[in-house]
Amino acid sequence: MEFELIRQYFSEPFLPLLKGAADRIPVGIGDDCAVLRPRAGHELYISTDTSVAGVHFFPDQDAHSVGWKCLAVNLSDLAAKGATPLAFTLNLSVPKFDPAWLAAFSQGLLAQAQAANCPLVGGDTTSSPAGSPVVVSITVWGERPAELKRLGRDAAHPGDELWVTGVPGLARLALLGEMHRRAWGAALPADDLALIESLSPFGCQQATERLLRPVVRAEFAQQASGHIHACLDLSDGLSGDLQHLASASRLDFVVEESALIELWQRTLGAEGCKSCSAPMTPAAFARLPSHSLQGGDDYELCFTAAPSARKALLDLALRTQTPLMCLGAVRACDSSVPRVVFRSAEGTESTLRSRSFDHFGVLS
Numbered sequence: 001m002e003f004e005l006i007r008q009y010f011s012e013p014f015l016p017l018l019k020g021a022a023d024r025i026p027v028g029i030g031d032d033c034a035v036l037r038p039r040a041g042h043e044l045y046i047s048t049d050t051s052v053a054g055v056h057f058f059p060d061q062d063a064h065s066v067g068w069k070c071l072a073v074n075l076s077d078l079a080a081k082g083a084t085p086l087a088f089t090l091n092l093s094v095p096k097f098d099p100a101w102l103a104a105f106s107q108g109l110l111a112q113a114q115a116a117n118c119p120l121v122g123g124d125t126t127s128s129p130a131g132s133p134v135v136v137s138i139t140v141w142g143e144r145p146a147e148l149k150r151l152g153r154d155a156a157h158p159g160d161e162l163w164v165t166g167v168p169g170l171a172r173l174a175l176l177g178e179m180h181r182r183a184w185g186a187a188l189p190a191d192d193l194a195l196i197e198s199l200s201p202f203g204c205q206q207a208t209e210r211l212l213r214p215v216v217r218a219e220f221a222q223q224a225s226g227h228i229h230a231c232l233d234l235s236d237g238l239s240g241d242l243q244h245l246a247s248a249s250r251l252d253f254v255v256e257e258s259a260l261i262e263l264w265q266r267t268l269g270a271e272g273c274k275s276c277s278a279p280m281t282p283a284a285f286a287r288l289p290s291h292s293l294q295g296g297d298d299y300e301l302c303f304t305a306a307p308s309a310r311k312a313l314l315d316l317a318l319r320t321q322t323p324l325m326c327l328g329a330v331r332a333c334d335s336s337v338p339r340v341v342f343r344s345a346e347g348t349e350s351t352l353r354s355r356s357f358d359h360f361g362v363l364s
């Protein structure tokens, strides 16, 4: 059963992708080890992420989107370092043999693997006790020429501009809406509820797409990498992820509220704010910047670059159809602890506490 499962869902569907990459993958699925052959003069980049049903995705979520997203979140880490995907492995634990779930999961995984030209080269498949959640653990391998500078979290310069792709917080709107619909977790504050209910079908659809099927910003990152100083992908929320950049680079990061407001206006526009039943109130709209700071699950890129790179970055964003926005700037750290500073539309500055997702946050 185990070997038949592997053959049907993970070996055969991925075979054409593997054959197309035979030069860099001499041995794929089926032996004790896969063998990768990175190009000469390249460094290997490795990243791994685990997704647990009930924590990272809804247990009854469409399995195609689960497959798509589990690989996307890994590829997003490679993109953030400007690395080109080589291959990935999949460790899967399931409490029961569910052919319909496995087929849809495998197809979603394959669609993302094809989009990234990243073959599946091995893994492990285990059963887990009845009633336990599905666990998907993926490791990706990528490569990048060793002569290029690395896009580390510690590489921001004072005077850099701070950029973000997409709309941080967009996925969180869909997540909160879904949790509300399912009566999961604590009741939403009234203003958040009003905000979610005032999203038009267009706004909801954009948020849901980002939550379920994030698009990896790989093409933009690779082409922009010569301009990028520090970079990471947003997985736990802008405020916490920016703190990682600030701490690693030992610099203060300033986020402008006005930029976040403009970003949401661009995104939702007249189309997105208008709902047949409940148009978005100014109070609801005013909550959007806070969603941007807290929202996890966006898998957008956040990076710094010299102001002189502005035009090249904006041109590239247009060419690659990547929404791109300058959110603020990087400046010398004025205390012993690097800070993320939020400057309100009126110009008052406050230090942001990290309010991003922490798996063990309730325990500490």
Ligand code: ADP
Pocket: 006, 010, 011, 028, 029, 030, 031, 032, 033, 089, 090, 091, 092, 120, 121, 122, 123, 124, 125
């Ligand atoms: P071993 O016992 O030698 O670790 P397994 O019997 O677990 O190997 O797996 C047989 C082959 O199938 C190996 O090449 C392994 O990499 C591959 N494999 C197992 N599970 C998966 C999976 N979920 N996705 C892709 N390949 C898998």
Ligand code: MG
Pocket: 124, 125
């Ligand atoms: Mg095994």
